[in-house]
Amino acid sequence: MVMAENPHASTRLRPIMHAYLRELARVGCYGKGKAGVMRRFIENGIAQALEAGVIAPKNIEDFGERIEDDEAPDED
Numbered sequence: 001m002v003m004a005e006n007p008h009a010s011t012r013l014r015p016i017m018h019a020y021l022r023e024l025a026r027v028g029c030y031g032k033g034k035a036g037v038m039r040r041f042i043e044n045g046i047a048q049a050l051e052a053g054v055i056a057p058k059n060i061e062d063f064g065e066r067i068e069d070d071e072a073p074d075e076d
Contacts, residue, residue, distance in 0.1 A: 021034040031037040049055045060067060
């Protein structure tokens with residue numbers, strides 16, 4: 001299976017946000033590491049924006065992906 005290459009995204013967060021991310025990663029229900037926790041919260045926020053009609057849905061195939069690709073495990 002050929003997977004689409006994910007573009008790298010970086011962000012700067014305040015130290016307190018990193019502390020929250022580490023704590024949520026330790027809890028484990030939001031992701032295995034900081035990257036997994038961030039991914040979960042970003043995806044949840046986008047899903048809420050889609051449901052509220054703030055942004056329009058996009059076709060996953062336009063980005064070289066398939067629905068099955070979205071089920072891949074986190075890479076933290």
